[in-house]
Amino acid sequence: MRDDERIAGRDELDKRIDAALQSYVNLPEATEPRIALALVMERARAEPSRRRGWWILAAAVSAAVVIIAAAVWMGWMGLSRRPEIARVPQAPAGMAVPAQPAHVAAGKTSVSDTHRTTLCGHSPAHRELAASRARLPRLAIFPTPRPLTPEEQALAAFAKHGPPAVRRAVIEDQKHWDDPIIVAGLHEQPPQAGSQQDQ
Amino acid sequence: MRPEDEAEFAGLVERQWRFACRVAWAVLRQAQDAEDAAQEAFLKIWRAQGWRDLRDERAYVARTAWRAAVDRVRDSPSRRTPPRGQGGIAMEPEEIADGGRGPEEIALSANWEANLHRLIDSLPEDLRQPLALSAEMNSREIAAAMGIPEGTVRTRLMRARQMLREKMAAMEERRYAGR
Numbered sequence: 355m356r357d358d359e360r361i362a363g364r365d366e367l368d369k370r371i372d373a374a375l376q377s378y379v380n381l382p383e384a385t386e387p388r389i390a391l392a393l394v395m396e397r398a399r400a401e402p403s404r405r406r407g408w409w410i411l412a413a414a415v416s417a418a419v420v421i422i423a424a425a426v427w428m429g430w431m432g433l434s435r436r437p438e439i440a441r442v443p444q445a446p447a448g449m450a451v452p453a454q455p456a457h458v459a460a461g462k463t464s465v466s467d468t469h470r471t472t473l474c475g476h477s478p479a480h481r482e483l484a485a486s487r488a489r490l491p492r493l494a495i496f497p498t499p500r501p502l503t504p505e506e507q508a509l510a511a512f513a514k515h516g517p518p519a520v521r522r523a524v525i526e527d528q529k530h531w532d533d534p535i536i537v538a539g540l541h542e543q544p545p546q547a548g549s550q551q552d553q
Numbered sequence: 554m555r556p557e558d559e560a561e562f563a564g565l566v567e568r569q570w571r572f573a574c575r576v577a578w579a580v581l582r583q584a585q586d587a588e589d590a591a592q593e594a595f596l597k598i599w600r601a602q603g604w605r606d607l608r609d610e611r612a613y614v615a616r617t618a619w620r621a622a623v624d625r626v627r628d629s630p631s632r633r634t635p636p637r638g639q640g641g642i643a644m645e646p647e648e649i650a651d652g653g654r655g656p657e658e659i660a661l662s663a664n665w666e667a668n669l670h671r672l673i674d675s676l677p678e679d680l681r682q683p684l685a686l687s688a689e690m691n692s693r694e695i696a697a698a699m700g701i702p703e704g705t706v707r708t709r710l711m712r713a714r715q716m717l718r719e720k721m722a723a724m725e726e727r728r729y730a731g732r
Contacts, residue, residue: 474573
């Protein structure tokens with residue numbers, strides 16, 4: 355009897371739970387489906403324009419990235435093509451070197467820089483020429499630049515910083531490098547017969 | 554998009570809008586949020602053109618609406634708090650289990666249905682959601698919508714009902730004891 359009552363009570367509770375669940379999921383004041391459809395379609399139609407906006411933004415960002423990358427690459431290529439012969443050679447030990455300008459002493463001077471500095475130190479026409487040269491694209495250099503050998507460095511340093519008189523003498527001497535070498539004749543007296551043996 | 558497609562989609566919305574709202578409402582318990590979630594669900598269906606070749610459109614809509622509602626809860630957990638006057642006063646399960654002055658005593662003063670709504674609201678979320686959805690769907694559909702095994706759904710439904718029965722029995726006893 356008690357089991358029957360318990361089962362009946364449980365059934366009663368389940369019925370109440372089911373009834374409560376039905377009302378629990380009833381949404382109060384739900385929008386009409388037609389109005390909901392209009393809202394959904396409005397949002398759906400707004401989608402393409404938003405997507406197009408994203409595409410434009412993405413394309414702009416991509417273009418900017420490509421331009422920046424190209425600029426960086428071109429700059430890097432320009433730096434890497436700078437010839438290494440542009441260094442100022444050091445004079446060999448023991449050679450008297452005249453005082454150098456500050457920027458040369460700092461080791462920052464290149465051949466092109468030196469040239470430009472020299473030009474800039476002159477007339478405005480020279481300065482304009484230097485500027486126009488600087489604006490020109492860098493061309494490929496042939497033969498491929500290579501570091502100077504120690505002998506070449508010593509010669510360049512001498513040509514740049516050596517005493518003028520000595521440099522002129524060397525230049526004059528270079529003009530006659532292919533002249534025939536004349537060796538003066540030897541005039542040796544033949545030994546006198548028996549002169550030393552007698553002694 | 555062809556006009557026939559729009560007409561098909563419109564038909565789907567007409568047929569399933571209220572159902573989607575109820576599914577979202579079962580999760581969110583906020584009318585406006587539930588409608589927003591249902592709109593979001595239909596927008597997803599529109600984007601994916603998911604209304605074509607549906608074998609079970611009701612289950613598909615239920616799954617999409619449930620996910621949209623759960624996403625809203627995840628984005629803002631405060632959304633699940635049942636408002637006063639609709640789903641009732643939010644109560645923790647511990648409060649209900651408490652023998653002292655608790656939700657049962659509050660519930661005694663109102664009618665059975667409202668009290669039961671409060672008790673359902675106070676269930677743990679993993680029990681409450683399948684129980685609320687069970688008013689609209691069977692266990693298989695709930696499992697498909699929630700992405701869990703059907704056996705798990707049945708177990709949770711049993712546990713949820715068992716908890717509700719216990720609380721209701723306790724309420725009933727107190728009610729008679731108070732007389």
